[in-house]
Amino acid sequence: MIVEILLVLGGLALLVLGGDLLVRGAVNLALKLGMTPLVVGLTVVAFGTSAPELLVSLSAALKGSSGIAMGNVVGSNIANVLVILGITSLVSVIVTKGHDLRESWAMMIGASLLLIAIAFTGEIGRLEGLILLAALALVLWRQLTTGKAEAPELEGVTPGAGWGKIIIWLVIGLTALPIGATLLVNGATEIARAFGISETVIGLTLVAIGTSLPELAASVASALRGRADMALGNVVGSNIFNILGILGITALIAPLPIPPEMMRLDLWVMLGASLLMAPFLFRGLSLTRPVGAAFLAAYGVYAWILL
Template sequence: MTYLFLVIGFAGLFIGGELLVRGAVGIARKFGLSPLVIGLTVVGFGTSMPELLVSVQAALGGTPAIAMGNVVGSNIANVLLILGAAAVIAPVGIAFGPLRRDLAVMLAATLALWGMILGGYLGRIEGLILFGGLLAFLWAALRSGTVEANDKLLTLDPPPLWRSGLIAVAGLVGLLISARLLIDSATEIARAFGISEAVIGLTIVAIGTSLPELATSVVAAMRRQADIAVGNVVGSNIFNILAILGLTALIAPIPVDARFAGIDMALAFAAAAGLAFASWKWGRLGRPAGAALLLVYGGYVAAMAVI
């Protein structure tokens, strides 16, 4: 029955995330935001709602290692697994100009988190600093998010505001229920097999909560809407650190397993730095690069299974 609840939790996160994003994009289009900003904020943050709900509930439930592992693991999966899969389907443009500020924020947030957890603890002061960074980022992103005349995403009339709002609320309710099922079943499985909660958070929970990002970016790649795919990943990684860990630490300070400050944060930073470098140097991720990202992620997950 525990495994059934785990599967239901995964499926619920996927469906709830899809509904939330669909509703949120409709609302954003109604207010005239550009596709890149929709990807960075509404879609990127909307697809991170599973991580937020799982992490907060994990902290409140006395399993903070899952909260930290969920965020760090999701940020690794977002670049290596999700952008890798999107690039294999269709080469993804990552023009440096429009993304310069946001890539810098992602790198700075990752580096700041790495420094904060070196002491083995993420307290309320650190949480407040992270959340303050989120508010500053949102202000800057929305301030520059004007619509361009040739934005294909916005050429069609947006759905009625009430319909988008109803869809978004339905998605949020689904996420709340699914997050509870996922966190309870994953914790029970970890304890039954003697697997640490940190490893469960870094792998099973992180992949599960990243399903909305995966679905959104893959669909965006298939529709040749690279702005949404890339903005989704960059926005999610920023939101995961600044909002999720910021809010979680404010609610319940997080004791941090020493392993996070080692290989896990090193890989998270390397993935973010690699994406920024590829954007600056080449401005795109082709199929070979996407395949390489998937191989690196596969190796990381395999290593987690034997550690």
């Protein structure tokens, strides 16, 4: 069991390191190639921060562990709202006024409902994967054509970064991510078997929290710099890409059966957690520390039910 735990911890460390360096390298490369910060923020950063989830889901699906692959995405979306926003709200109050994410939130809800509708068929096959990717293309087109002209603040920008640094960051990131994903999936699968816990539950909790660490680190860092509002955009964008991008790409390579237990609870918890954001985005309410504590308590109850 010690070996499996070390595999999980090593995998998580490589995912965090690889994700950070991949984003850093990709952002600086994109800016050097003349892409605008707006386009970089909506595409390169969004894809880069979700790279751990993508690699883990692909690795799990190819190994036949569809429970981990599905649980990773659904669990990450639940954790993004309840854990990431919860912890960030404890660090610094998240002010929603002046940050109109209502349309993006509606897209996130639409993606969640699309996933639930597909789940009723019992499997996310290649056709469903194409549908999810087509929806992602529409979301990106909408964001790119209606985005505000001003440049957003980007994580990972290093002024004057040379080609040597950029190449090193990309090589290390692209090497660490697949190795970390393989270690994490292998370790988590063995732990699940040893304790008699389903792979789906491991995916929904341990793996999901682990692959959400890059988003958590970015959100807390933003809060400490007085930009806690950035956590909202991180969560909404990540949740959209997790469903439409990660599940879409994974399903094209290896169709994903829907675990029956996920239809009974987890997909609805994911939708419910997303709906919890509505009062704050539509009424301009701030996410205060008591709200953050309530979010974390809600996740604790959910995890207790699972285990």
